[in-house]
Amino acid sequence: MSTVLITGASSGIGAALAHRYAARGHRVIVVARREERLRALQQAIEAEGGSVRAITADLSNEAECQRVLDAVASETIDVLINNAGRGNYASVEDTSTEQWRSIFALNVDAPFFLIRGLLPGMKQRGVGHIVNVSSTAGRMGFPYNAAYVAAKHAVVGLTAGLRAELIDTNVHATVVCPAGVITEWADVTEGGSINELYATAIPRSRTIAAERGVGLAPLQRMMPADTAAEIIMKAVDAGRNNDIFTHPGTETLAAQAVSDRIGLEDAHLALWLAMRETYDRR
Numbered sequence: 288m289s290t291v292l293i294t295g296a297s298s299g300i301g302a303a304l305a306h307r308y309a310a311r312g313h314r315v316i317v318v319a320r321r322e323e324r325l326r327a328l329q330q331a332i333e334a335e336g337g338s339v340r341a342i343t344a345d346l347s348n349e350a351e352c353q354r355v356l357d358a359v360a361s362e363t364i365d366v367l368i369n370n371a372g373r374g375n376y377a378s379v380e381d382t383s384t385e386q387w388r389s390i391f392a393l394n395v396d397a398p399f400f401l402i403r404g405l406l407p408g409m410k411q412r413g414v415g416h417i418v419n420v421s422s423t424a425g426r427m428g429f430p431y432n433a434a435y436v437a438a439k440h441a442v443v444g445l446t447a448g449l450r451a452e453l454i455d456t457n458v459h460a461t462v463v464c465p466a467g468v469i470t471e472w473a474d475v476t477e478g479g480s481i482n483e484l485y486a487t488a489i490p491r492s493r494t495i496a497a498e499r500g501v502g503l504a505p506l507q508r509m510m511p512a513d514t515a516a517e518i519i520m521k522a523v524d525a526g527r528n529n530d531i532f533t534h535p536g537t538e539t540l541a542a543q544a545v546s547d548r549i550g551l552e553d554a555h556l557a558l559w560l561a562m563r564e565t566y567d568r569r
């Protein structure tokens with residue numbers, strides 16, 4: 288039985304991963320801030336005969352990350368899934384210093400602190416897998432959450448640098464880039480609900496597209512958290528692998544963001560103009 292440490296497991300993709308790994312007979316260590324949610328998750332997993340340990344922590348704080356590392360010092364962590372993450376909702380000029388730092392603290396700093404703490408043990412044992420949950424926003428831009436876009440790009444960079452150091456070892460690093468997953472994420476973005484921005488802008492973008500004679504933005508179908516969890520687990524099972532895009536078509540968009548920026552922006556014109564209108568009307 289291997290042990291999987293999952294951050295951000297009190298809801299969404301992290302909770303789905305915890306249920307699935309526990310059902311497969313792995314010991315799971317789950318971390319998040321909401322104690323009641325973690326307790327309910329623990330009870331549900333234990334009721335199904337699973338092995339689970341819950342640690343309540345605010346990972347946007349370095350001392351709290353260290354407290355988690357101290358708490359798991361006697362455990363053998365085989366898989367670390369840096370899944371805890373939070374988005375923001377603000378234009379670049381409206382993003383406060385506090386919001387910028389808090390988005391980086393959780394999405395970038397916390398994975399770095401946990402990896403730095405757990406990597407020596409994995410290397411010593413010659414086995415381990417680090418999974419960093421980034422986003423398609425880690426490979427291309429979206430408006431009105433540049434702090435999140437920048438942070439998720441940093442997660443991709445952290446994983447790339449780490450992977451280069453792990454060459455020819457049995458410790459692997461994978462970055463996962465989901466698109467829309469049905470979770471609480473889009474409603475709890477800092478600065479307001481980015482879900483509401485999309486809910487208003489998507490219908491409006493149809494009118495703009497018709498008026499301008501341009502196409503509709505390529506939007507991905509929303510995916511259940513459990514499906515995203517299944518895809519992530521397959522990536523871990525595969526061991527050494529490429530970056531994972533959970534939604535069909537997003538890998539092409541990520542490539543287009545590098546090779547054909549104008550094509551990418553033109554394809555999103557109607558949606559991003561509609562988002563600008565909606566944002567400016569707030």
Ligand SMILES: NC(=O)c1ccc[n+]([C@@H]2O[C@H](COP(=O)([O-])OP(=O)(O)OC[C@H]3O[C@@H](n4cnc5c(N)ncnc54)[C@H](OP(=O)(O)O)[C@@H]3O)[C@@H](O)[C@H]2O)c1
Nearest residue numbers: 295297298299300320321346371372422467468470471472
């Ligand atoms: N949903 C999407 O469409 C989507 C798309 C691309 C990427 N992602 C990424 O997928 C990952 C999982 O998100 P999700 O969609 O499952 O959203 P979610 O349901 O909101 O889950 C986020 C998790 O992170 C935890 N978290 C938030 N702030 C924390 C903090 N300061 N310290 C510790 N834990 C914290 C939350 O728990 P507490 O509130 O209890 O702390 C929760 O368990 C995130 O990294 C997200 O950026 C999501």
